[in-house]
Amino acid sequence: MPAELGPLEVAWVTAELDRVRDLLLGLGLPPRSDGSLSAGPVVVTVRSDRTSPADRLIIEGPLEPSAEDEAAPAGGPAVLALGWATVDAERFADELGRSLSTEVYDEPDLGARARLLSADVSRTAGAPTLRLITLEPSTEGRLAGALARHGEGPVAIYLDGVGGAPDVADASPPHPTPLGRPGRLLRPAQVSGPYLIVTGSE
Secondary structure: OOOEEOOEEEEEEEOOHHHHHHHHHHOOOOEOOOOOEEEOOEEEEEEEOOOOOOOEEEEEEEOOOOHHHHOOOOOOOEEEEEEEEOOOHHHHHHHHOOOEOOOOEEEOOOOEEEEEEOOOOOOOOOOOOEEEEEEEEOOOOHHHHHHHHHOOEEEEEEEEOOOOOHHHHOEOOOEOOOOOOOEEEEOOOOOOOOEEEEEOOO
């Protein structure tokens, strides 16, 4: 997986379909004709799975641009990055052939150290992209719980452009993120994720 991705389809798998869909709609993610939700370079599909009480994220694969996506108005909510849970950020970066930023940020609400992976400089300039942030446990907190339940993989969504949404009022205090803008964990957050971190001005 590259450190910088083009348009991507991500599934949010849950036993509570209506709860998750209402949450994302409340944050301003517009629905598409197929029932998925658009968030800039990411399309989120909420998928039901009643066999497990724990929500999880699954990367479905690259998203083929459609006329519907191209006609979508600019300036709405957009995913800036995916947070990738790992027990060894250096090893994960090596597997991708990428370097890690030397700056390490604290994700206090997750009990994690966050580092940005270097970008793929071969990508076409101006193409919609999102970044990858490694999340390595620093305490026996939420991220450690996510790793214990799901193993390594996508666990957090860094979402920009939702500052005025009512649900954002119940979020953690702002903290610095590797994206160069403050982030707040949307609450209530499930112990093992997925975690929604809204970014923007304080």
